[in-house]
Amino acid sequence: MSRKSLTLLIPILAILTAFVVSSLLIFMAGRDPVMIFQKMFHATLGSPYGTGQVLFKMTTLVFVALAVALPFQVRLFNIGAEGQLQMGAFAAAMTGAMLPAFVPPLAAITLCIISAMVTSACWALVAGVLKVRFGVNEVIATIMLNFIAQGITGYLLTWHFAIPSTDHTPPITAAATIPTFDTVTGWFANSPANLSTLLALTLALLFQILLFHSRYGYEMRAAGMQPDAARYGGINAGMHTLTAMGIGGAAAGLGAANLVLGYKHYYEAGISGGIGFTGIAVALLAGAHPLWILLSALFFGVLEYGGLTVNAYIPKDIFMIIEALTILLVITFSALGRRWLHEKN
Amino acid sequence: MSVAIQLRSISKKFGNFAANSNISLEVKEGTIHALVGENGAGKSTLTKIIYGIHQPTSGEMIISGKALRFTSPRDAINAGIGMVHQHFMLVPELSVTENIILGNEQSGLFQRIPLKKSKEQILKNAQAYGLAVDPDALVGNLSIGEQQRVEILRLLFRHAAIMIFDEPTAVLTPAETESFFATLRSLRDTGKTIILITHKLDEVLAAADMVSVMRRGEIVGTLPASSATKAELARMMVGRTLLLRVTNPEPTPGQTILSIKKLGFRTRKGAQKLHDLTLKIRAGEIYGIAGVEGNGQSELLQILWGLVPEGCIISGEALLQGEQLIGKKPAEIALMGVSHIPENRLRHAVITNYTVSENLIFGRHREPSFHRGIGFNNHELERNAAEMTTIYDIRCGSPSRQPLSTLSGGNQQKVVLARELKRPAISLLLLAQPTRGVDIGAIETIHKKILETRSTGVAILLLSSELDEITALSTRIGCLYKGSIRHEFSQKEVELKRESEYEFHKEIGLYIT
Numbered sequence: 001m002s003r004k005s006l007t008l009l010i011p012i013l014a015i016l017t018a019f020v021v022s023s024l025l026i027f028m029a030g031r032d033p034v035m036i037f038q039k040m041f042h043a044t045l046g047s048p049y050g051t052g053q054v055l056f057k058m059t060t061l062v063f064v065a066l067a068v069a070l071p072f073q074v075r076l077f078n079i080g081a082e083g084q085l086q087m088g089a090f091a092a093a094m095t096g097a098m099l100p101a102f103v104p105p106l107a108a109i110t111l112c113i114i115s116a117m118v119t120s121a122c123w124a125l126v127a128g129v130l131k132v133r134f135g136v137n138e139v140i141a142t143i144m145l146n147f148i149a150q151g152i153t154g155y156l157l158t159w160h161f162a163i164p165s166t167d168h169t170p171p172i173t174a175a176a177t178i179p180t181f182d183t184v185t186g187w188f189a190n191s192p193a194n195l196s197t198l199l200a201l202t203l204a205l206l207f208q209i210l211l212f213h214s215r216y217g218y219e220m221r222a223a224g225m226q227p228d229a230a231r232y233g234g235i236n237a238g239m240h241t242l243t244a245m246g247i248g249g250a251a252a253g254l255g256a257a258n259l260v261l262g263y264k265h266y267y268e269a270g271i272s273g274g275i276g277f278t279g280i281a282v283a284l285l286a287g288a289h290p291l292w293i294l295l296s297a298l299f300f301g302v303l304e305y306g307g308l309t310v311n312a313y314i315p316k317d318i319f320m321i322i323e324a325l326t327i328l329l330v331i332t333f334s335a336l337g338r339r340w341l342h343e344k345n
Numbered sequence: 346m347s348v349a350i351q352l353r354s355i356s357k358k359f360g361n362f363a364a365n366s367n368i369s370l371e372v373k374e375g376t377i378h379a380l381v382g383e384n385g386a387g388k389s390t391l392t393k394i395i396y397g398i399h400q401p402t403s404g405e406m407i408i409s410g411k412a413l414r415f416t417s418p419r420d421a422i423n424a425g426i427g428m429v430h431q432h433f434m435l436v437p438e439l440s441v442t443e444n445i446i447l448g449n450e451q452s453g454l455f456q457r458i459p460l461k462k463s464k465e466q467i468l469k470n471a472q473a474y475g476l477a478v479d480p481d482a483l484v485g486n487l488s489i490g491e492q493q494r495v496e497i498l499r500l501l502f503r504h505a506a507i508m509i510f511d512e513p514t515a516v517l518t519p520a521e522t523e524s525f526f527a528t529l530r531s532l533r534d535t536g537k538t539i540i541l542i543t544h545k546l547d548e549v550l551a552a553a554d555m556v557s558v559m560r561r562g563e564i565v566g567t568l569p570a571s572s573a574t575k576a577e578l579a580r581m582m583v584g585r586t587l588l589l590r591v592t593n594p595e596p597t598p599g600q601t602i603l604s605i606k607k608l609g610f611r612t613r614k615g616a617q618k619l620h621d622l623t624l625k626i627r628a629g630e631i632y633g634i635a636g637v638e639g640n641g642q643s644e645l646l647q648i649l650w651g652l653v654p655e656g657c658i659i660s661g662e663a664l665l666q667g668e669q670l671i672g673k674k675p676a677e678i679a680l681m682g683v684s685h686i687p688e689n690r691l692r693h694a695v696i697t698n699y700t701v702s703e704n705l706i707f708g709r710h711r712e713p714s715f716h717r718g719i720g721f722n723n724h725e726l727e728r729n730a731a732e733m734t735t736i737y738d739i740r741c742g743s744p745s746r747q748p749l750s751t752l753s754g755g756n757q758q759k760v761v762l763a764r765e766l767k768r769p770a771i772s773l774l775l776l777a778q779p780t781r782g783v784d785i786g787a788i789e790t791i792h793k794k795i796l797e798t799r800s801t802g803v804a805i806l807l808l809s810s811e812l813d814e815i816t817a818l819s820t821r822i823g824c825l826y827k828g829s830i831r832h833e834f835s836q837k838e839v840e841l842k843r844e845s846e847y848e849f850h851k852e853i854g855l856y857i858t
Contacts, residue, residue, distance in 0.1 A: 214719040218703070218710060222696045231652060232685070232693040233708035234676030 014333035018326040025325075029318045036310055043309035044302050050309070052181065052191020056263065057275075058301035059193075060085075062200040063255030064279030065297055066207055067124070067248040069288040071138075073211055074224035074244045080127060080142030082276025083149030084249045088120035088256030090153045093267035094161065096172025096260070108175040112261055117253035123149060124249025125242060132238040138245075146276075157269060168268035178262040194262035199254060207251075207290035220244060252276070278304070281327055285334070303327075347410070349374040349507055349538040350395065355404035357390055364390040366562045368404070372507075372555075377529055377539045379549040379570065382559030383582055383784040384754055388542050391559070392509050395540070396428045397421035409506070427505030429496040431512045437485030442467060444484050445499045463502075470501040474531050475524075490521035497528065508532065509540045514548060518637040519812075519854050526552045544785065546575045547813075558582055583786045590813075591792040593843070594800065596820045596836070599628035602773050602804035603649075604664045610644040610828070613656035618644040619828040622661070626804040628772070630836075631795070633807045633819030636857045641828040642777070642808050649775055649806075650685045651675045665773060679708065681772075684765035688777035688808070694761045701744035701752065702730035705764050712769065733763040738790060755787030762791060766798050774798065777808045792818060812850045816843055824856035832856040 023033035044050040064081040071078040095115040099108050127145055130136035161169045180194045181187040211217040223230040223237040230237050259271055282300050286292035303326060307319045350372040357365040365387045372378045382388050393399040395406070397415030405412055408424050415421050418428075435444050446463045464480045471478060476494040478487070484495060493513065500508050510529075514522045529539055529552060541553060549556050553570040558581040565581050579587045603626040610619035619641045626632040636642060647653050649663060651673050663670040665681055679685075687693040695704045706715050706726060715721050715729070723745075730744035737759045741747050749757060758779070765774065779795060780788045795818060799805055809815050815822060822834040834842070834853075842849040 209719075215710060215716065215721065216719070218721070222699070222707070225698055226692070226696050229693050229696055229707075232650070232675060232687055234674065234679055234711070 010333050010337035011330065014330040015326075017333070018322075018329045021325060021329065022322040025318060025322055026314060029314055031314050036313055039313060040306045040310050044306045048188050049191050050305070052188025052193035053305045054298070054301045055188065055193040055197050056191065056258070056301075057304050058297045059197045059200045059258050059262075060255045060275050061279055061282050061297035061300050061304075062204060062293055063251050063258065064276050065282035065286065065293045066203060066290060067120075067252035067255070067276075068280050068283035069286070069290060069293060070207060070211070070248040070251070071244045072283060072288040073217075073221055074240055075227075076128075076131070076224075076241060076244060077139050078124065078127070078142055078245065078248055079139055079280065080124060080145050080149075080276075081248075081252045081255075081279045082272055082274065083142070083146035084120040084123045084252035085256050085259075085272045085276045086149045086153050087123045088116035088253035089260050089271050090156065090267050091119035091253075092116035092257050092260040093169050093172060096176040097170045097266070099173045099176060101173055101175070103173065103175055105175040108173060109178060109261060112172065112176045113254065113257045116256045116260070117250040120251075120253030120256060121246045121249035124245045124252070128242045128245035131245075132241050153267070154269065157267065161267075168264075168266045171266045172261065176261055177265055178257065180262070192263040194258065196254070196258035196262045200258075201294065203251060203254065204290045204294050211290065255279075281331075285327075285330060299330075300327075347374050348372070348407075349409060350540075351407040352391075352395075353405045353407070355391070355394060355401045355406065357387075357394060357399060358402045363562050365394070365401070368562075368564055370557060370564060370567065372538060372540060374409075374506075374538050375533055375536045376554040377533050377541055377552055379541045379543060379553035379556045380559065381543060381546065381549055381556060381578060381582060383544070383786065384782070386559040386582070387562040388559055389511070390562075392428070392511065392540065392542060395421070396426060396509060422503060422505070425504065425506040426509070427500035427503060427507070428509040429493070429500070429511065429513060431515060433492050433496055435484045435492055435495060437483070439484060440480070441478055441482050441484060441487075441495050441498075442480045444495055445480075445502050447499075449503055467498055467502060470498055473535075474501070474528055476528060488521075489516045490518070490525070493517070493521075493525065494528075497532075506536075507538045507540070509542070511542045512544070513541070514543065514545065518858065520858050522548075546578050549573075549578065550575060560584060579785055583784075585786075587785065587789060590817050591789065591796060593796060593817060596630050596799065598630040598820065598836075599802060601625050602628050602666060603806065605661070606664075607661035608645070608648065608663060609658075609660035610641070610648060610653075611658040611660075613654075617828060619648075622825075622829045624823055624830055624833075626773070626806055628804050629799060629802045630820035631799050631805040631807050631818050633809070633815040633822045634825050635812060635815045635822055635853050636808075636825030638810055640825050640857070642825065644828075646685070646687070646775060646777060646808070649678075649683075650687075651678050676711065679768070680711075682768070682770045683773045683775065684768045684771050685775040686761055686765050686777060686779060688781060690758060690761050695749050695757065697750040698748055701734075701739070701741050701747055701749055701760060702726045704749045704760055705730050705733050705744070707764070709764060709768060733760075733767065737763040737794065739763065753784070755783040755791075758783050758791065759787065762794060766794065766803075771803055774803055774805045776805055778810065779807070780809075780811070780814060812853060813846075816846060816849055816853075822853065824853055826857050 026033040026036050044054050064085060067081045067084060068078050092112045092115060096112045099111065123145060127138050127141040130141045131138045157169065163170055178194045178196055180192065182189050182191065211221065219235045220240045222233065223235050223240040227237045260267060264271060278300060282293060282296045286296040303323050307323055310319065348371050352368055352370040355365055355368040356363065368391060380388050390399060394401050397418045397420050400416065413424055442460060442464050445467055450458050452458050467480050476498055478491050478494045484492060513525060517525060533539055543549060550570055550573065555567060556570050556573055556578065557567040558565050558578060560582060605622060605624050608619050608622040611617050622645065624632065634642065648659060649670055652675060653659060659671055665683065668681065670678060691697060696707060706729065715725055727745055733739065734741065734744055739756050739759045741752055741756065749760065780791055783791065795805065807815065807818060819839060820836050822839055823830040824832045
């Protein structure tokens with residue numbers, strides 16, 4: 001069997017296995033698996049609204065996964081997408097709320113997006129600087145920064161900016177909202193899917209070009225694979241650590257814009273809901289390749305939203321198990337596939 | 346004399362690849378039997394079969410008269426076979442005695458280890474074979490030569506009758522090599538059988554009783570060392586007649602390119618690695634630095650290539666055509682027309698997962714001629730790769746698709762050489778260990794290219810642990826000892842002394858130890 005057909009076969013096999021295992025679980029919980037899966041399909045990719053919901057989830061996932069993937073190419077493990085997402089979301093919401101009403105939409109959206117990107121990038125850069133300057137392990141640094149981001153946003157929200165007796169900030173100015181597909185083209189009626197999705201597709205493509213077709217990517221991947229050789233080749237490996245973290249953080253900031261400007265229109269406690277961590281799984285499943293991230297994010301989007309839709313029919317706990325099990329199966333299968341390929345060569 | 350090891354049509358296949366095919370060999374008891382061959386000729390596989398790491402696909406093995414099949418090294422050890430690997434298998438945190446008895450403690454799991462008794466045994470062995478080493482010292486504090494003695498003592502402790510040595514002299518100083526061979530002879534004289542794997546033909550002729558030459562997984566011949574010549578062994582290894590020493594055409598040195606004055610290097614911990622090192626290299630000459638590793642070679646290269654570790658103190662000056670090199674970054678130095686071929690090319694000179702074409706521009710990827718837009722000009726990269734692979738005889742299928750890691754050591758070195766020698770406006774070449782790990786067949790090509798480059802007016806600083814290489818290529822030779830040039834041989838002296846290689850090596854040896 002050729003290498004190509006194998007790389008296609010393995011994910012399909014993994015998903016089929018996941019279906020079988022999930023069916024067994026649903027069956028054991030006393031429900032009819034066929035009915036559940038039918039309902040799930042109708043509620044997700046089977047209807048315009050469901051598709052819109054999946055696209056919305058997928059969009060955030062693409063951004064956070066890119067935030068993990070770029071540093072990963074320099075052998076940096078960015079666990080901090082969640083914190084970067086929170087900081088960016090808070091910045092976007094505050095900027096949007098403080099902008100005067102006369103600012104035109106294009107300027108308002110741009111300003112909010114930039115503030116989110118800059119904030120998230122700076123937050124990620126803290127870990128980068130700690131790594132380059134003091135040799136602090138980036139995994140520890142980003143985990144700690146997640147806690148700090150949670151603390152900062154929580155404190156500012158509760159004690160300073162929340163509308164009294166709610167857990168969210170005042171809404172952003174109407175001009176700063178990113179239009180949904182519904183309002184622009186009438187697609188995916190009533191769903192939160194917005195134009196950020198196009199931005200996510202573009203960014204994935206840009207990252208692909210940056211990594212694999214630019215001189216910057218050539219240097220950066222070299223610095224990731226063999227830092228010593230990179231130094232001999234006159235490449236500043238520290239600089240690449242910083243830019244990878246910075247650009248990755250900025251991508252997380254765009255994910256925050258999707259959440260705040262495209263959907264919620266304010267910052268609320270728990271707005272990120274752990275999606276920054278799911279982003280790690282999305283990126284790793286895609287081997288940190290930007291274009292594969294699109295597929296992997298779509299898969300996770302279906303799972304995440306699909307789980308919500310069948311809440312009424314099966315216990316939430318069962319679906320949590322199914323979701324995590326599916327991810328584990330897919331990752332295990334792809335690891336097995338790689339090993340198999342390796343042995344063949 | 347009885348036969349210690351007899352192999353009968355041993356074959357070993359990995360998938361479709363035959364690493365060893367139909368090997369029959371007899372090693373007599375109480376002899377030193379050398380196994381020579383190029384990289385990939387199957388020497389390691391064969392010894393791993395004898396040591397039980399690999400199991401043969403077919404064939405039989407008779408050890409001291411008994412037909413045996415090993416399933417693991419443990420079986421081989423029980424049959425009295427011991428092996429000293431090229432990279433020592435010692436625990437640096439443990440003492441010499443603890444290392445020697447490791448795996449052979451002669452006590453139960455929860456009993457006391459008989460350290461004292463073991464130590465006595467070790468000292469007795471050490472005395473018998475002249476292997477001076479302190480049994481209480483920590484292995485991590487020992488020199489490479491001492492660590493090798495520990496490895497040998499370990500084999501003696503286990504009463505190994507057959508000892509396999511894999512490239513034992515690769516890491517030793519000339520003096521350590523001498524005493525190592527003395528030890529080998531005394532081991533042989535007490536009836537031990539020794540298998541010596543090496544690629545240094547001089548050593549084979551000096552130390553071995555019998556030589557087997559391997560090529561492409563087969564033994565192409567076994568002959569007594571006393572009747573063999575270097576040229577003949579080389580021809581058997583490669584399968585064609587080789588020029589063992591390239592002809593070194595008359596150099597015509599020009600103006601001074603690199604001028605190093607009173608260079609000093611102190612590490613953060615205060616160790617003085619270089620002091621008062623002064624030398625000049627002119628255009629069109631090769632300045633060879635002879636010296637035992639660890640006498641300041643790495644530090645000199647670190648300074649000249651702008652990669653001094655943080656906290657080290659540098660004094661003195663290093664001028665490239667009047668311009669200071671100290672304090673500059675590698676990219677700036679490269680831009681001034683300096684090429685560097687580091688000794689550890691897999692770690693420092695290439696990105697092993699990148700393709701051959703991508704590696705052929707690595708470190709030169711800032712040159713505008715390779716650029717297009719924000720990326721690279723793929724046509725130019727391909728043209729460059731096609732040119733280099735032809736001129737430098739780099740053997741690979743498809744340079745733009747094949748990762749560098751799939752190439753042989755010699756071809757990888759040629760990739761690095763091609764890239765660095767073709768650097769535009771190159772004036773100085775820093776060349777460290779140009780043929781380390783390179784097959785004897787490729788050495789000839791590499792040496793010729795180095796001399797050609799010299800003749801085009803490039804100044805070359807050559808550092809090599811192979812004295813042959815230094816004397817064959819250099820215009821002048823500096824003997825590096827403890828961080829400074831202890832003695833310098835002028836162009837005239839080198840030309841004169843090159844004719845009597847053996848005496849010349851001996852003389853250099855005096856200055857570097």
